[in-house]
Amino acid sequence: MVQGITGAFGGKHAGLSIDYGTQVVAGVTPGKGGQIFEHGDVKVSIFNTVAEAAAATGASVSAIFVPPPFAADAILECVDAEIDLAVAITEGIPVKDMVRVKRAMEGRKTRLVGPNCPGLVTPGTGPDSTGGCRIGIAPGYIHKPGHVGVVSRSGTLTYEAVYQLTVKNIGQSTCVGIGGDPVNGTDHLDVIKLFNEDPETHGIILIGEIGGNAEVEAARWIKDNCTKPVAGFIAGATAPPGRRMGHAGAIVGGAEDTAEAKIKVFRECGIEVAETPSDMADALLRSAKTKGVELS
Amino acid sequence: MNIHEYQAKTLFEQYGVPVPQGAAAKSADEFAPALDSLPEGPTMVKSQIHAGGRGKGTFTNGYKGGVKFCPSKAEALAVAGEMLDNTLVTIQTGPAGRKVQTVYFTVASDIKKEYYLAVLLDRSTSWPVIVASTEGGVEIEKVAEETPEKITKVFVDPAYGLADYQVRELIFALELNKVEAKNAAKLIRNLYNCFWETDAAMIEVNPLITTPDDNVLALDAKVSFDSNALFRHPEIVALRDLNEEDPKEIEASKYDLAYIALDGNIACLVNGAGLAMSTMDIIKHYGGNPANFLDVGGGATKEKVIAAFKIILGDANVKGIFVNIFGGIMDCNVIAEGIVDAVKEVGLELPLVVRLEGNNVAAGKKTLADSGLPIVSGESMADAAQKIVKLV
Numbered sequence: 001m002v003q004g005i006t007g008a009f010g011g012k013h014a015g016l017s018i019d020y021g022t023q024v025v026a027g028v029t030p031g032k033g034g035q036i037f038e039h040g041d042v043k044v045s046i047f048n049t050v051a052e053a054a055a056a057t058g059a060s061v062s063a064i065f066v067p068p069p070f071a072a073d074a075i076l077e078c079v080d081a082e083i084d085l086a087v088a089i090t091e092g093i094p095v096k097d098m099v100r101v102k103r104a105m106e107g108r109k110t111r112l113v114g115p116n117c118p119g120l121v122t123p124g125t126g127p128d129s130t131g132g133c134r135i136g137i138a139p140g141y142i143h144k145p146g147h148v149g150v151v152s153r154s155g156t157l158t159y160e161a162v163y164q165l166t167v168k169n170i171g172q173s174t175c176v177g178i179g180g181d182p183v184n185g186t187d188h189l190d191v192i193k194l195f196n197e198d199p200e201t202h203g204i205i206l207i208g209e210i211g212g213n214a215e216v217e218a219a220r221w222i223k224d225n226c227t228k229p230v231a232g233f234i235a236g237a238t239a240p241p242g243r244r245m246g247h248a249g250a251i252v253g254g255a256e257d258t259a260e261a262k263i264k265v266f267r268e269c270g271i272e273v274a275e276t277p278s279d280m281a282d283a284l285l286r287s288a289k290t291k292g293v294e295l296s
Numbered sequence: 297m298n299i300h301e302y303q304a305k306t307l308f309e310q311y312g313v314p315v316p317q318g319a320a321a322k323s324a325d326e327f328a329p330a331l332d333s334l335p336e337g338p339t340m341v342k343s344q345i346h347a348g349g350r351g352k353g354t355f356t357n358g359y360k361g362g363v364k365f366c367p368s369k370a371e372a373l374a375v376a377g378e379m380l381d382n383t384l385v386t387i388q389t390g391p392a393g394r395k396v397q398t399v400y401f402t403v404a405s406d407i408k409k410e411y412y413l414a415v416l417l418d419r420s421t422s423w424p425v426i427v428a429s430t431e432g433g434v435e436i437e438k439v440a441e442e443t444p445e446k447i448t449k450v451f452v453d454p455a456y457g458l459a460d461y462q463v464r465e466l467i468f469a470l471e472l473n474k475v476e477a478k479n480a481a482k483l484i485r486n487l488y489n490c491f492w493e494t495d496a497a498m499i500e501v502n503p504l505i506t507t508p509d510d511n512v513l514a515l516d517a518k519v520s521f522d523s524n525a526l527f528r529h530p531e532i533v534a535l536r537d538l539n540e541e542d543p544k545e546i547e548a549s550k551y552d553l554a555y556i557a558l559d560g561n562i563a564c565l566v567n568g569a570g571l572a573m574s575t576m577d578i579i580k581h582y583g584g585n586p587a588n589f590l591d592v593g594g595g596a597t598k599e600k601v602i603a604a605f606k607i608i609l610g611d612a613n614v615k616g617i618f619v620n621i622f623g624g625i626m627d628c629n630v631i632a633e634g635i636v637d638a639v640k641e642v643g644l645e646l647p648l649v650v651r652l653e654g655n656n657v658a659a660g661k662k663t664l665a666d667s668g669l670p671i672v673s674g675e676s677m678a679d680a681a682q683k684i685v686k687l688v
Contacts, residue, residue: 093524099423102422103455153570154571156570159654183422213419236574236577237577238579275581277577277578
């Protein structure tokens, strides 16, 4: 389902997801229940509440395109309706709202990806990787079905990595943008664990940024638990301390959250570090070669 | 968003956090009325700028110290005259310094001991954390590094708020006497409420002090707010001081562009925060120096690209421009048309390297090539970065 499907942004991306092959079965806009969202030949029913939409259509995932003041509430509505996965695309949600949402989600069924993220893509086998599943705003056509998992805080850097892989004829299992905010639902480590368990994923690209220590935690776990080839990149080596670089999460505050410190930990944990953002796919190929893994 | 110390202290008073009595003055005419509102005796004069290290700072006219102790109000009046409208350089302002446009007078408190107190978000737990230390008035980073046992952290469960036992934990850690403890407990509770209710990103009190009569006061106050939450705090937005912000950054925010000025000479125009950060990194990697961070965002229109060009060219240090666009959904040709229009409008004479990739890229590259403008095309990010570094 798409929360905020009647908005320009939500509607546009609901359409692109349908074109990609995603089963979009419901829209949610309070007060517009009973209306229909039309895209080509596809007609999607709109409901007033998430619970109604889930009950009527069996939708188990929600993509959230609700404006920032109301987005935290939209996530909580998914949690209450016991939706499996909520993907919050919305940028600019107050930190305090996310602190409360994260607390409210403890012990509940719903997993949250985002907010302030491009969402996720599992490429399909059709032309331009259509026939896959696209939840969010990522460009579907740059993907290619295959066996590399990509996890990143940044949208455009994810696309950069995916595109480098696709050009080299290496496909992706799933690409997840976890978002650039300081408080988010799913972190690097959560996705790395899923990639590690996934038999379809043979190699991993981990893209991080300055700020926080989520990448460091993921790297230490990889060292102890993951035998798959892993390449890493950290953006923001040149960012001045104390300045917010677009992403609210990308701000250097302490000693351990600089690019330099994170890259050092990556190296210690056996992650092949991409020297530049142009080097992400090649770094993964180096790691795969060392580990004797053939990527496709 | 940051505010001045005098504004933060007014906010503290509203929340019941005791501060030394004070009054601000924005012009020489306001000095006398401000000082009249304070009792006779030792007075502090404090330059109001959005940067730390004021006490050890130097004015560009040679006058030393942006925060001064004065034995009398008469002396405070003279000192304020030295500070107002002069430019203060501190370790945090950079060499250009900041013009002091407000002076804050406060009663000089008798200090028994200095402490440290802060409230901020702990990213690993996603809970607010209160940080307290017996080592106040010094750099807390140094304390954390050298004597971490002297720092106490209390994590506040957002579902229940600050609990009494947690306040006691902080009080015990600060080794206060009974009267001080009672005063500090109230102050900590009120400071936390202030943090939570105003959507603050961080509140730092360094130093927090005890006085000989066992009062507890916030002697300094540094407060910043979550800019995502400003829509519900018009009272906080009213405290914004545009004098403290880079005019180019203010101009950029009008067009919904995220721009931050840096001290290099290669201007960047990029879509997406992560890509923009790594564009700066790759320039540095190949031996260049980025002049700015600029994210035009996902929905970059022709108007936005033109505005972005004007802003980056407003920086006299810029010797070359690097445009790096990965048009996922965004049409590369729209960007290309924007670049061509912008170059024609501003009459560009600097080297320009453009790397376009993504949706409708062939049309975009054709638009650039057909324009007849001396635009250098980069194949990959690395290729384009090397080209612009070489040209500059």
